[in-house]
Amino acid sequence: MRASDLLHPRPEGLYCPPGDFFIDPVRPVNRALITHGHSDHARSGHGSVLATRQTLDIMGLRYGEDFAGTTQAARLGEAIALNGVSVSFHPAGHVLGSAQISVEHQGMRIVASGDYKRRRDATCAPFEPIACDVFITEATFGLPVFRHPPDMEEIARLLKSAAQFPERSHLVGAYALGKAQRVMRLLRDAGYDRPLYIHGALAKLSAYYQSQGIDLGALEPATVESGGRQDFAGAIVVGPPSAFADRWARRFPDPISCFASGWMRIRQRAKQGGVELPLIISDHADWDELTATIKETGAGEIWVTHGREEALVRWCELEGISARPLHLVGYEDEGD
Amino acid sequence: MNRFAELLDRLVLTPSRNGKLTLLTDYFRSVEDPDRGLALAAITGDLRIAAVKPAMLRTLVTERMDPVLFGYSYDYVGDLAETVSLVWPQTPGRIANREPTLGEVVARLQAASRSDGPKVLAGLLDSAGISARFAIIKLVTGGLRIGVSARLAKQALADFGKVEVAEIEELWHGLSPPYTALFAWLEGKAEKPRNTAMALFRPVMLSNPVGDGDLEKLDPMDYAAEWKWDGIRVQAVAEGGIRRLYSRTGDDVSGAFPDLAEAMDFSATLDGELLVGDPREATGTFSDLQQRLNRKTVTPKMQQRYPAFMRCYDLLQLGDEDLRALPFRERRRRLESFIKTLDPSRFDLSPFVEFTDWQMLEDLRRAPPHPIIEGVMLKRWDSPYVAGRPKGPWFKWKRDPHIVDAVLMYAQRGHGKRSSFYSDYTFGVWSGAEGAEELVPVGKAYFGFTDEELKQIDKYVRDNTVERFGPVRSVRADRDNGLVLEVAFEGLNRSTRHKSGVAMRFPRISRLRWDKPANEADRIETLQALLQES
Numbered sequence: 001m002r003a004s005d006l007l008h009p010r011p012e013g014l015y016c017p018p019g020d021f022f023i024d025p026v027r028p029v030n031r032a033l034i035t036h037g038h039s040d041h042a043r044s045g046h047g048s049v050l051a052t053r054q055t056l057d058i059m060g061l062r063y064g065e066d067f068a069g070t071t072q073a074a075r076l077g078e079a080i081a082l083n084g085v086s087v088s089f090h091p092a093g094h095v096l097g098s099a100q101i102s103v104e105h106q107g108m109r110i111v112a113s114g115d116y117k118r119r120r121d122a123t124c125a126p127f128e129p130i131a132c133d134v135f136i137t138e139a140t141f142g143l144p145v146f147r148h149p150p151d152m153e154e155i156a157r158l159l160k161s162a163a164q165f166p167e168r169s170h171l172v173g174a175y176a177l178g179k180a181q182r183v184m185r186l187l188r189d190a191g192y193d194r195p196l197y198i199h200g201a202l203a204k205l206s207a208y209y210q211s212q213g214i215d216l217g218a219l220e221p222a223t224v225e226s227g228g229r230q231d232f233a234g235a236i237v238v239g240p241p242s243a244f245a246d247r248w249a250r251r252f253p254d255p256i257s258c259f260a261s262g263w264m265r266i267r268q269r270a271k272q273g274g275v276e277l278p279l280i281i282s283d284h285a286d287w288d289e290l291t292a293t294i295k296e297t298g299a300g301e302i303w304v305t306h307g308r309e310e311a312l313v314r315w316c317e318l319e320g321i322s323a324r325p326l327h328l329v330g331y332e333d334e335g336d
Numbered sequence: 337m338n339r340f341a342e343l344l345d346r347l348v349l350t351p352s353r354n355g356k357l358t359l360l361t362d363y364f365r366s367v368e369d370p371d372r373g374l375a376l377a378a379i380t381g382d383l384r385i386a387a388v389k390p391a392m393l394r395t396l397v398t399e400r401m402d403p404v405l406f407g408y409s410y411d412y413v414g415d416l417a418e419t420v421s422l423v424w425p426q427t428p429g430r431i432a433n434r435e436p437t438l439g440e441v442v443a444r445l446q447a448a449s450r451s452d453g454p455k456v457l458a459g460l461l462d463s464a465g466i467s468a469r470f471a472i473i474k475l476v477t478g479g480l481r482i483g484v485s486a487r488l489a490k491q492a493l494a495d496f497g498k499v500e501v502a503e504i505e506e507l508w509h510g511l512s513p514p515y516t517a518l519f520a521w522l523e524g525k526a527e528k529p530r531n532t533a534m535a536l537f538r539p540v541m542l543s544n545p546v547g548d549g550d551l552e553k554l555d556p557m558d559y560a561a562e563w564k565w566d567g568i569r570v571q572a573v574a575e576g577g578i579r580r581l582y583s584r585t586g587d588d589v590s591g592a593f594p595d596l597a598e599a600m601d602f603s604a605t606l607d608g609e610l611l612v613g614d615p616r617e618a619t620g621t622f623s624d625l626q627q628r629l630n631r632k633t634v635t636p637k638m639q640q641r642y643p644a645f646m647r648c649y650d651l652l653q654l655g656d657e658d659l660r661a662l663p664f665r666e667r668r669r670r671l672e673s674f675i676k677t678l679d680p681s682r683f684d685l686s687p688f689v690e691f692t693d694w695q696m697l698e699d700l701r702r703a704p705p706h707p708i709i710e711g712v713m714l715k716r717w718d719s720p721y722v723a724g725r726p727k728g729p730w731f732k733w734k735r736d737p738h739i740v741d742a743v744l745m746y747a748q749r750g751h752g753k754r755s756s757f758y759s760d761y762t763f764g765v766w767s768g769a770e771g772a773e774e775l776v777p778v779g780k781a782y783f784g785f786t787d788e789e790l791k792q793i794d795k796y797v798r799d800n801t802v803e804r805f806g807p808v809r810s811v812r813a814d815r816d817n818g819l820v821l822e823v824a825f826e827g828l829n830r831s832t833r834h835k836s837g838v839a840m841r842f843p844r845i846s847r848l849r850w851d852k853p854a855n856e857a858d859r860i861e862t863l864q865a866l867l868q869e870s
């Protein structure tokens with residue numbers, strides 16, 4: 001069978017005709033397989049959802065318990081037959097609960113990796129390369145300019161700045177699911193043991209991470225009730241990036257705005273966003289991880305989706321690997 | 337190299353002056369010689385790297401990677417130095433055990449010949465990580481563009497050593513990278529370096545603005561008054577055959593005014609205002625003066641059309657004699673006789689404004705005899721010439737600012753304390769025929785309002801946003817809706833860069849006109865008329 005008979009893009013998302021299911025559909029469908037809990041991949045309103053336990057829990061926290069007709073938890077590495085198509089979930093190392101989905105039928109195996117990264121992250125299981133015929137890779141940072149530095153170096157810069165400017169507070173912008181908890185965990189790993197102040201949008205998810213055995217230390221709400229303005233002097237505050245442009249941020253003394261994102265590699269991005277201390281910490285693979293992963297899977301064909309497809313397709317050409325962009329709509333190109 | 341690279345990265349994104357000073361002083365404290373001195377030289381623009389040229393960068397990088405992938409990368413990043421620093425291929429075996437220090441990098445770049453320049457640069461880039469590569473490329477291309485002036489760097493040195501910035505300025509031109517003796521003194525490990533160089537800068541004396549009620553406490557008889565000329569405050573120093581023109585912050589600007597330097601055939605230090613024209617006939621306007629500013633080279637034609645001259649305020653040194661401790665009355669007397677020996681087409685005396693009481697001076701101040709006069713200066717007859725801005729001996733009493741009513745068009749988010757406020761405002765005035773009026777932007781201002789007013793404008797901006805572009809919001813502004821801002825400014829320049837054709841000097845928000853309908857704001861013709869006057 002041809003690979004495109006097993007999986008191909010439809011307006012709703014990536015569709016498997018023999019199995020009659022979609023992967024990460026952007027519109028409500030009858031049966032959805034979901035790689036991870038970020039809102040552009042995990043939407044509510046599907047008939048049934050198959051995902052890891054943690055992804056289902058996260059969707060429940062975000063959308064309420066009735067986010068889908070029925071749900072089924074997929075155990076990592078365990079094959080499930082759907083209309084004769086064998087599917088299995090494998091860790092993707094992106095955020096808690098994130099998984100690649102392997103789809104196998106009549107000797108053809110395609111791995112849809114969703115979003116992934118390769119470096120160590122104490123807040124989720126590490127990526128496992130799966131040998132396959134076709135590997136579907138993301139390309140959020142699919143340009144040779146994106147080379148993420150070691151994350152502990154970035155955290156060290158944050159801690160140095162906090163020591164250098166003890167009278168100011170450091171506001172770290174980080175997406176509510178995954179990035180925020182990873183930044184907190186990294187701070188703990190670096191020996192920072194003071195309470196971390198968090199924006200309300202992070203509370204439920206951070207508590208969930210803690211319940212899954214990921215120790216984030218003492219977290220306190222960054223509300224004025226929890227202290228006067230001067231109590232935030234020297235504090236590290238974590239919140240969604242959008243909150244720092246908002247009136248919410250006024251409670252902090254002379255804040256230094258920090259943003260934890262792979263985009264912070266580009267100075268102009270930091271400058272335009274008014275970011276004073278960019279922290280290059282990403283939950284996506286950088287260029288070197290993308291190219292190494294493609295080789296590691298041994299796939300003869302690569303489909304490239306959401307991001308800068310053309311550079312990765314070009315690289316595959318130069319390496320003699322067949323590749324094409326997979327035009328899926330509805331995913332946030334900017335997500336990190 | 338990494339510490340220098342990190343300093344550059346922090347400085348470029350830190351908007352606040354105090355933040356930059358902290359970063360610089362911490363760097364001076366934690367980094368040893370000669371690296372800190374070389375970093376200082378790189379920031380002040382005193383580091384020369386001759387044989388390595390930025391043009392070779394693109395060739396070097398496309399020899400090492402697929403040109404198509406480089407093209408995609410450069411298109412995305414938009415800055416060559418940054419792109420090359422990011423995509424430069426890192427071959428694992430070729431990275432040295434440790435990255436080179438700033439001192440080693442500078443030494444290798446400076447020792448490179450024209451023919452081995454590319455090889456030396458490539459070798460350095462191979463041995464460095466991403467941030468260090470960026471810093472190396474910035475050293476080579478010159479012009480760090482990190483928003484730190486030489487003046488700010490000197491202030492950081494002063495903070496670091498807990499000395500007055502004037503002391504640094506006075507020493508500066510006798511020193512050279514890596515400034516080891518300077519740092520040793522600032523750390524209290526050595527005596528202050530002695531200056532043996534000729535024609536050094538003497539830190540200038542500055543004045544305070546006349547505040548409310550200041551004059552009532554002062555006796556008019558204690559003060560001399562002069563016009564305040566709106567040119568460029570300069571110091572002309574000639575000594576031992578060396579001639580230098582310094583800006584008031586001690587930058588050497590001689591190169592831009594060779595015609596004036598040519599006439600400095602004396603041994604003295606003069607304080608005065610650089611203007612254009614022939615002082616015996618007519619003084620040029622600010623627009624005329626502008627023709628001579630910010631130019632790397634000046635053509636003979638330009639020098640002929642807009643000759644530079646100096647209107648002298650003070651005499652600080654004559655021959656070997658330092659006059660600064662003498663009272664102003666005595667220095668002025670010496671200046672008057674000295675100036676008679678100079679070329680009258682290049683040097684003249686700043687005339688006194690005769691007055692008997694403050695009211696009389698007030699009337700003169702309001703109606704100055706020349707458009708390039710921006711007020712009057714008051715100097716105590718008995719004041720010595722001291723560096724800095726002491727309170728009392730000298731006052732500036734400026735002409736009242738110009739005022740225009742403009743409409744708020746765009747607002748941009750501020751930085752630091754103001755990062756959650758829309759605090760930088762672009763405003764416009766009406767232009768076009770009746771019935772088809774349009775707002776045309778005429779300036780941008782980010783101060784002049786109180787914290788309370790800032791909150792009110794911020795709310796207005798958020799409630800009346802029509803479009804957003806990154807940190808900028810476009811605000812509803814038409815004939816029927818809009819916030820009128822009263823803007824005060826010091827003068828207008830003709831501008832080819834702005835659509836309106838005018839650029840304001842020193843604009844600030846002087847009042848919020850919540851009461852005024854947008855369609856009653858001023859028209860561009862009001863500003864154009866002002867341009868004609870100057």
